[in-house]
Amino acid sequence: MISFSQVSKRYPGGHEALTGVDIAIAQGELIFLTGHSGAGKSTFLKLIAAIERPTRGVVSVSGQNVGRLSRRAVPYLRRNIGLVFQDHKLLFDRSAIENVVLPLDIAGVERRESMKRARAVLDKVGLLAREKANPVSLSGGEQQRLCIARALVARPALLLADEPTGNLDAGYAADIMTMFRDFHQVGTTLVISTHDDRAIAALGGRILHFDHGHIAEVNP
Amino acid sequence: MTGWLRHQKRAFIVALRHLSTQPLSTLLTALAMGVALSLPAGLYLALDNLGRLAGELPARPEISIYLAADASAAQKAALAERLKKPDIEGARFVTRDQALAALASEQGLADLAAGLAENPLPDAWIVRPRDATRDALIPLHDELAVLPGVAETQLDSAWAERLQALLAIGRTGVWLLAALFAVALAAISSNAIRAQVLARRDEILVSRLIGATDRYVRRPFLYLGAVQGLLGGFAAATVLAGAGAILRGPIEQLATLYGSAWRLHPPAAPEILALFVFTALFSWLGAWGSVMRTLRRVEGPG
């Protein structure tokens, strides 16, 4: 489903975040990205979602060379990818459910249908009772779950999560990891960057260990 | 409902929400647009009224024919005969004595007339042509001018033509002003929309990350521009209605003093509609340019 061949990424300013990365990820896999801060995990995820473009090499997603996508085509790629951001990127000018509905709104789904689907996914992440709350009033863990709900509401085949448990208590982190396992079990491909070694041990999956822009694959 | 229509509806609702969350800046922008527009629109209405007024005045042109002092009786008779033809509605003969008497009765000219040793004025015909258009007047005038016994002729349509020429200049001026103010309108809208785009920076960036197209992001701002323009048009209409209400009394009083029942003529429905279309269109255009530029600034070249 995803393949990197000889991919390097150099940011303007000269720092090479990824160097000669070669990797293939099959549909339905559960992948963990580990490694020190600055190793290139976020860059790897951004290349998949065409948020950044490779300096060299080819990143392909579902057969599309995403590094070469036109500006007009990028939105359609992103609609098939659920993104969970470390900093959530929630909108504080609207309620929790309005945040979750946004991807469906963008895809042009009918309002009543999209509200129904948003409620279903809020229920799944345990936030249905807070649907009308402003995200500001939610705890860090709740905000992260809200972000996950938004990433999942359009039922993407691929979920990318950048340190989704990075700033959460251990209890919340375990909840979220369990949620990810459930999605994996229904066939979603997940790529999750994390520092949380215990979670990895508990869930299994394949580990890509990053070190200064290189991948050293570690199988559990 | 099709997806396209659903997107339009959503964008429209979002635009209204943006406007209503910033009522003060919405109001001020509408006011700026309205005041700017009331100038060309007001001038247009003033000229329209002036044109109507000119149309009601007896602006029929006249041709004055001055007879030569040595014109023979036969020549005079032939001329009188010519003036009975159907291309002439009526003709009035003014003898040189009548002309002198008229001159003497003019304020300030009595002394001059009294001081004259003899009457220098010729006999004259004042002719009213049936067809008052310029194309008919000139050949008639030229024909009459060369008849035997005619010393001089004068085509007296000058003041009507001058008024028409002034009105034409005025109308051109209105269009020039309108073009200028269209630019001003687009600039005001552009500025307002730029502020809105910058205020929605987070929302735009997040939407882009989860698959929003350019059009999806742009659309509410374009509606915002159009609606803001409509509000500007409404403000302009209000300013003009206010000015009309203030001016109506004095103008109609003035007309009464001149024995006229003339009334101020308000704009017709198509003209009001045109104002709104104009404001919405140019405000939309301003929004378009502004959104494109500001989005590029917000999102980077990506």
Ligand SMILES: Nc1ncnc2c1ncn2[C@@H]1O[C@H](COP(=O)(O)OP(=O)(O)O)[C@@H](O)[C@H]1O
């Ligand atoms: N937008 C950017 N501009 C310049 N350098 C960047 C940018 N994003 C990341 N980097 C650099 O690239 C390297 C890899 O970063 P990142 O992919 O965020 O690592 P990780 O997510 O593993 O911490 C780091 O050295 C970081 O400083």
Ligand SMILES: [Mg+2]
């Ligand atoms: Mg990172």
